[in-house]
Amino acid sequence: MNSMTEQAPVGTGRGRCLIAALISALALWAAQGPALAANPGTGGGIGGTGISNEGIGGTGISSFGVVQRFGSIFVNGSEYFLTPKTRYYLDSHPGSAKNLHLGDVVLVRARNRASGRLTAGSVRLQITLAGHIGRVGADRFTLLGQVVRITADTQAGNRNTSHLDLSRLHAGEAVRVSALALGKNRWIATRVTPGSPSTFLLRGTVHGVDRARGYITVGTRRLAAASGLSAQFRTGEPVRVTGHYVRGAPVVTALKHVAIVRVAPGTNLDMSGYVEKTLSRGVLVANGMRLRYTPATRVRGGTASDVLPGAPIAVHGRTEPDGSVLVDRMVLGTRPMQVNLSPLLVHRPSGARPALHGKPKIERPEIERPEIERPEIEHPELPELPDLPDH
Numbered sequence: 485m486n487s488m489t490e491q492a493p494v495g496t497g498r499g500r501c502l503i504a505a506l507i508s509a510l511a512l513w514a515a516q517g518p519a520l521a522a523n524p525g526t527g528g529g530i531g532g533t534g535i536s537n538e539g540i541g542g543t544g545i546s547s548f549g550v551v552q553r554f555g556s557i558f559v560n561g562s563e564y565f566l567t568p569k570t571r572y573y574l575d576s577h578p579g580s581a582k583n584l585h586l587g588d589v590v591l592v593r594a595r596n597r598a599s600g601r602l603t604a605g606s607v608r609l610q611i612t613l614a615g616h617i618g619r620v621g622a623d624r625f626t627l628l629g630q631v632v633r634i635t636a637d638t639q640a641g642n643r644n645t646s647h648l649d650l651s652r653l654h655a656g657e658a659v660r661v662s663a664l665a666l667g668k669n670r671w672i673a674t675r676v677t678p679g680s681p682s683t684f685l686l687r688g689t690v691h692g693v694d695r696a697r698g699y700i701t702v703g704t705r706r707l708a709a710a711s712g713l714s715a716q717f718r719t720g721e722p723v724r725v726t727g728h729y730v731r732g733a734p735v736v737t738a739l740k741h742v743a744i745v746r747v748a749p750g751t752n753l754d755m756s757g758y759v760e761k762t763l764s765r766g767v768l769v770a771n772g773m774r775l776r777y778t779p780a781t782r783v784r785g786g787t788a789s790d791v792l793p794g795a796p797i798a799v800h801g802r803t804e805p806d807g808s809v810l811v812d813r814m815v816l817g818t819r820p821m822q823v824n825l826s827p828l829l830v831h832r833p834s835g836a837r838p839a840l841h842g843k844p845k846i847e848r849p850e851i852e853r854p855e856i857e858r859p860e861i862e863h864p865e866l867p868e869l870p871d872l873p874d875h
Contacts, residue, residue: 755770
């Protein structure tokens with residue numbers, strides 16, 4: 485894969501003046517940052533702490549993946565029924581069912597009822613990246629040093645267009661991105677919508693911290709930050725960074741240590757994404773989580789030798805105390821918008837069903853679940869974080 489990078493301003497006299505202005509303003513923003521993150525407005529902006537650990541009870545299952553279709557909501561091929569008690573979040577802020585769209589990356593926590601019906605207790609929409617586009621290539625663009633790939637499955641924010649037309653994007657445009665990790669500062673976009681021109685959000689790995697000068701490097705991008713913000717972070721840690729653009733330059737106002745997927749040990753987990761890397765035989769990483777598979781793991785769509793970096797993958801397993809997932813079932817080669825784990829998850833009662841005598845065998849017809857068109861409703865844009873005064 486060809487890499488694309490954004491060029492940071494060089495150390496010219498104008499650049500030094502800009503840096504001085506940014507540093508002089510950081511003291512004010514450091515005080516305001518926690519308040520902004522705690523109160524971004526109803527429906528949520530891009531502040532907050534990420535995924536919480538609200539429980540769903542003993543027969544629960546969590547599913548991390550892409551909204552594939554509606555009626556109620558389909559993720560990883562399973563239907564999760566939405567009820568009046570279902571809670572919705574945009575990252576860590578309250579939302580509603582109206583915030584959900586095709587291509588959104590979500591974490592669903594649900595109950596598996598005795599009838600086999602999966603009832604959603606909560607649905608959390610994850611915003612992956614937000615900010616100004618750097619460069620636009622043939623099938624990708626850069627954003628704050630991260631490379632965002634566009635595929636035929638990438639959804640657009642315009643309800644009149646189902647798939648994103650990359651030719652319509654241009655450098656400097658503000659966008660908000662739902663995406664799945666590909667590793668090494670690369671993402672596969674599942675949905676791209678217009679974003680706020682004044683705020684940014686970046687998920688990535690800390691590659692360097694300059695506490696004395698007030699900088700933190702996330703991925704390949706060095707960002708100005710108040711010295712106190714970067715003190716608790718170390719190289720190699722996954723973080724979620726939010727802030728404001730000041731005279732076109734991103735300035736960090738909040739840093740959080742947040743994993744892409746966070747579920748409690750002992751949780752039944754469905755998850756789709758892409759293989760980021762293989763650590764050893766039987767151990768790989770997807771969505772920042774270590775997945776462990778064994779000879780007992782049931783594999784569909786290939787063999788263990790097909791588990792290569794960049795390959796689409798979907799798994800069902802159970803989270804371990806060390807944060808890894810012991811994989812029971814694995815699907816290879818199917819993209820997240822099309823993957824279907826549900827046939828692998830049908831639990832039949834033990835023991836053979838008694839044979840019926842004297843009755844002809846009846847072949848049941850294949851019945852397609854009807855597609856339900858959602859009404860064309862213009863949803864309000866999420867409120868932006870308030871602009872901060874220039875100094």
